[in-house]
Amino acid sequence: MNPAVEVNQLSKSFGATRAVDDVSFAVDQGEIFGLLGPNGAGKTTTIRLMLDIFKPDHGTVSILDGPMTEAKKERIGYMPEERGLYQDMQLERCLIYLAGLKGVPAAEARQRVSGYLERFDLAQHRHKKVKELSRGMQQKSQIINTVLHRPELLIVDEPFSGLDPVNTKLVKDLMDELRQEGTTIIMSTHMMHQVEELCDRIVLINRGRNVLYGRLKEIQRAYAGHAVLVRVDGPMPEVSGVEVTLQHNGAMQLNLADDVTPQDVLTQLVSSQATVEQFEIAAPGLDEIFIQAVGEETTAEGGQ
Amino acid sequence: MSKISLVAWQQLRQETSKRSFLLLLLLMPLILVFVIGFGALIAKLESGETTLGYVDQAGIIFDPTLGPENEDVTLVAYGNPEEAQAALDAEAINGYYVIDADYANTHQAELLYNEQPRSSAMRYFEEVVRTNLVAGETPALAERLLDGANLTIRATAYDREYATAGPAAGLFFPLIVSVFFIFLILTTSGYMTTVLAEEKVNRTIEIIVTSISTGQMMAGKLLGALGIAVLQLVVWIIFLFAAVWVGGQVLDLSWLQELDISWRDGAMIVLVAMPAYYFTAALMTLLGTMVSDDMEAQQIGSLSFILLFMPIYLLMVIIPNPNGPVALFFSFFPPTSIITMGVRSLLMVVPTWQVIVSMIISLIGGVFLTWLAGRAFRLSMLRYGQRLRVSELFRGDSARRSTASQS
Numbered sequence: 001m002n003p004a005v006e007v008n009q010l011s012k013s014f015g016a017t018r019a020v021d022d023v024s025f026a027v028d029q030g031e032i033f034g035l036l037g038p039n040g041a042g043k044t045t046t047i048r049l050m051l052d053i054f055k056p057d058h059g060t061v062s063i064l065d066g067p068m069t070e071a072k073k074e075r076i077g078y079m080p081e082e083r084g085l086y087q088d089m090q091l092e093r094c095l096i097y098l099a100g101l102k103g104v105p106a107a108e109a110r111q112r113v114s115g116y117l118e119r120f121d122l123a124q125h126r127h128k129k130v131k132e133l134s135r136g137m138q139q140k141s142q143i144i145n146t147v148l149h150r151p152e153l154l155i156v157d158e159p160f161s162g163l164d165p166v167n168t169k170l171v172k173d174l175m176d177e178l179r180q181e182g183t184t185i186i187m188s189t190h191m192m193h194q195v196e197e198l199c200d201r202i203v204l205i206n207r208g209r210n211v212l213y214g215r216l217k218e219i220q221r222a223y224a225g226h227a228v229l230v231r232v233d234g235p236m237p238e239v240s241g242v243e244v245t246l247q248h249n250g251a252m253q254l255n256l257a258d259d260v261t262p263q264d265v266l267t268q269l270v271s272s273q274a275t276v277e278q279f280e281i282a283a284p285g286l287d288e289i290f291i292q293a294v295g296e297e298t299t300a301e302g303g304q
Numbered sequence: 305m306s307k308i309s310l311v312a313w314q315q316l317r318q319e320t321s322k323r324s325f326l327l328l329l330l331l332m333p334l335i336l337v338f339v340i341g342f343g344a345l346i347a348k349l350e351s352g353e354t355t356l357g358y359v360d361q362a363g364i365i366f367d368p369t370l371g372p373e374n375e376d377v378t379l380v381a382y383g384n385p386e387e388a389q390a391a392l393d394a395e396a397i398n399g400y401y402v403i404d405a406d407y408a409n410t411h412q413a414e415l416l417y418n419e420q421p422r423s424s425a426m427r428y429f430e431e432v433v434r435t436n437l438v439a440g441e442t443p444a445l446a447e448r449l450l451d452g453a454n455l456t457i458r459a460t461a462y463d464r465e466y467a468t469a470g471p472a473a474g475l476f477f478p479l480i481v482s483v484f485f486i487f488l489i490l491t492t493s494g495y496m497t498t499v500l501a502e503e504k505v506n507r508t509i510e511i512i513v514t515s516i517s518t519g520q521m522m523a524g525k526l527l528g529a530l531g532i533a534v535l536q537l538v539v540w541i542i543f544l545f546a547a548v549w550v551g552g553q554v555l556d557l558s559w560l561q562e563l564d565i566s567w568r569d570g571a572m573i574v575l576v577a578m579p580a581y582y583f584t585a586a587l588m589t590l591l592g593t594m595v596s597d598d599m600e601a602q603q604i605g606s607l608s609f610i611l612l613f614m615p616i617y618l619l620m621v622i623i624p625n626p627n628g629p630v631a632l633f634f635s636f637f638p639p640t641s642i643i644t645m646g647v648r649s650l651l652m653v654v655p656t657w658q659v660i661v662s663m664i665i666s667l668i669g670g671v672f673l674t675w676l677a678g679r680a681f682r683l684s685m686l687r688y689g690q691r692l693r694v695s696e697l698f699r700g701d702s703a704r705r706s707t708a709s710q711s
Contacts (some may be wrong), residue, residue: 048510050513053510053513053514070516072519073514073516074515076514078510078511078514080510080511082507082510083507084506084507084508084509084510084511085506085508086506086508087506088318088417089318097310100307100310101307101310101311101512101515101516102515103307145511149455184515190442261561289581
C-alpha cells in the first residue's frame with residue numbers, strides 16, 4: 001500500500017533562514033502520525049509545503065499518490081495553526097459554506113453540520129455569529145469544519161489547544177473513530193501525552209531537521225534507561241544490584257547496576273515470595289524523549 | 305453550484321445583508337424623491353387660480369380668450385389704471401398690466417402688483433397678447449410666428465441632430481447612466497479594496513486556499529461584487545423609472561412627460577460600463593491585495609478616483625473633437641471609458657465597433673487583473689503588515705515564495 005504522504009528531502013528557506021532542512025518522512029494510510037517539534041522547528045512550514053501553500057526550494061512531496069492538485073483538496077481536511085472562521089457569519093451558515101467549498105452539496109452539508117453540532121454540544125448556538133462563540137466553541141467549530149467533508153487525509157495543527165478535558169476527550173474520540181474508518185491523520189501538537197495516546201508513529205523536527213522518526217514504541221524503547229518499574233503488594237523486598245530507587249506513579253523505579261538484568265530482578269522478587277502487581281521495563285515519557293532529543297541536537301550543533 | 309458561484313453567492317449574500325448596503329441602496333431613491341418632490345413643489349407653487357387685470361391703452365387685445373387654454377388664469381379688462389388699481393387694492397385681482405399706448409413702437413407693458421403673481425399666469429398673459437397680435441394673419445403664418453425660432457443643428461460628421469439649438473432632455477439619458485455607474489464604482493470601490501483583507505482579518509486564508517484555487521476565489525469575489533453592482537443598479541433604475549412615471553403621470557410634471565430617451569445610447573453605455581466596472585473592481589482588488597493595511601488601501605483607492613474623472617478634466621479637449629485621439633483613448637481605457645462614452649454620446653452617435661473594442665479591452669484587462677490579483681493574494685496571503693512589490697508579481701515561483709514570512 002502506498003503511503004498517504006511521502007516527504008523526501010524537503011528544504012525551504014525564507015531569506016537567510018532555513019526553515020526546513022532536508023526533512024523526510026512517510027505517513028502510512030490509516031495511521032495517526034505525530035509531527036512534533038519545539039516552537040519554530042518548521043512544523044507548520046512543512047505542513048504548508050505538503051499542502052502546496054508554499055513551494056519547496058528542494059525535495060518532493062507526494063500526497064494521496066502524487067503531487068497536490070485542485071481535485072485532491074476535496075479529499076484533505078486541514079485545520080491550520082491560525083484558527084479562522086468568518087466572524088460575522090452565523091455558525092451553521094459558515095460551516096455549510098465552507099463544506100460547499102470542499103464539494104459537499106448544500107443539503108448534505110446541512111445534515112452533516114446538524115449532526116456534528118449536536119455531537120459537539122453546539123446545536124443551540126447554530127444561529128449565533130461565530131464571534132459570539134467562546135474560544136472553546138470556536139475551536140470545536142473549527143474541528144467540525146475540518147472533518148465535515150469526510151476527508152481521506154486529515155492534517156490538524158494543535159487540535160487540542162483551548163479545549164477543556166471534556167472537549168479534549170470528544171476530539172480524541174472523533175480522531176480515534178476516524179482512524180477506525182480508515183482516515184489518515186497527521187497531528188502536529190505540543191501535548192505529548194496526547195501523542196502517546198493517539199499516535200502510531202512520529203517524526204520529531206528541530207531547527208528544520210529530522211531528529212527522531214519511527215514507531216512510537218520503538219523510539220521509547222530506544223530511549224529506555226536501564227531500569228524497571230515494580231509494584232508489589234506490601235513492602236518492597238530487598239533486591240540486590242539496584243543503584244537507585246525512585247517513586248514513580250505509585251510504583252518503584254529501580255535503576256539497575258550495569259551487570260544486572262531485569263530478569264535478575266524478577267527472579268529475586270519471585271523468590272522473595274512477594275506478590276508482584278506490576279513489572280515493566282521503565283520507558284521514558286515522550287516529553288522526556290522530546291527534551292532529551294532536542295537537547296542532544298542543540299548540544300551537537302553548538303559543538304560544531 | 306460551482307465553487308466560483310458559491311463564493312460569489314456568499315459574497316453577495318453577506319454584503320447585501322449589511323445595513324450599510326441597504327442605506328446605499330436607498331440613497332438614490334432618496335435623491336430621486338428629493339428631485340421629483342422639489343419639482344412637484346415648484347409646480348404646486350405655480351398652480352392655483354390667478355386673476356390678472358389689464359388696461360389695454362394700445363387696443364391690441366380684442367379677444368382675451370384667444371391663446372392656449374388655461375383654466376387657472378382669469379383675465380379682467382379695465383378702462384383705466386385707476387380702476388385696475390382699485391381692484392388690486394380691494395384684492396379682487398393679483399396684479400394688472402398697463403399696455404403702453406405706443407406699444408407698436410415701444411413693445412412695453414407694465415405689470416403692477418402687491419405680491420408677484422405666478423410666473424405661469426404671466427406667461428399665459430404674454431401668450432394671449434402674442435396670439436392677439438398675429439390674429440389678423442393667415443392661420444399657417446400665425447402658427448409659424450407663434451412657434452418662434454425653430455433651429456435644428458445637424459452634426460453631419462457625428463450623425464447627431466439637435467432640435468431647437470440644443471440636445472433634447474432624453475439625450476442626457478446615457479450620461480445619466482454613466483453617472484450612475486461612476487457613482488456605483490465610487491460607492492463600492494472601498495469594498496473592493498478590502499474584499500480580500502476580510503480573509504486576512506478572519507484568518508480564513510489557509511482554509512480557503514486548501515479548498516479552492518486562488519483564481520476561483522478571486523473570480524468568485526469579483527463576480528459577487530459585480531452581482532452587488534448589478535443589483536444596486538437594477539434597483540436604482542427601477543426607482544428612476546418609477547420616479548419618472550410618478551412625476552410625469554401622477555404629479556403631472558411636464559418636464560418628465562416629454563422625455564425623448566435615446567435607448568440605443570443607454571444600452572451602449574450599459575454594455576461599455578459593465579465590463580469597465582469589472583475591470584475597475586479587479587484593479588481595486590489587486591491594489592487592495594498588494595498593500596499592507598486598510599489605510600494604505602484607501603489612499604490608493606482615492607488615487608483611482610482621479611483616473612475615473614480624468615475625462616471631466618479634459619472635457620475641453622473631448623467636446624470639440626469627440627472622435628479625436630484623446631476621446632478615443634479614453635473610450636478604450638476601461639476606468640475612463642464610462643464617462644467618456646457618456647459625454648461623447650451627447651455629441652455623436654458612437655460607432656458600434658468602438659463600443660465592441662471598449663468592451664473587449666475591459667474584459668481582457670479584467671480577466672488579466674483578476675489573475676494578477678489571485679497571484680498577488682497567493683504571494684501576500686501569509687504576510688501581515690508587509691507590502692507586496694510589483695516586481696515580485698512577475699518573478700519566478702520559487703523566488704517569490706522565498707519572500708513569504710517564515711512560520
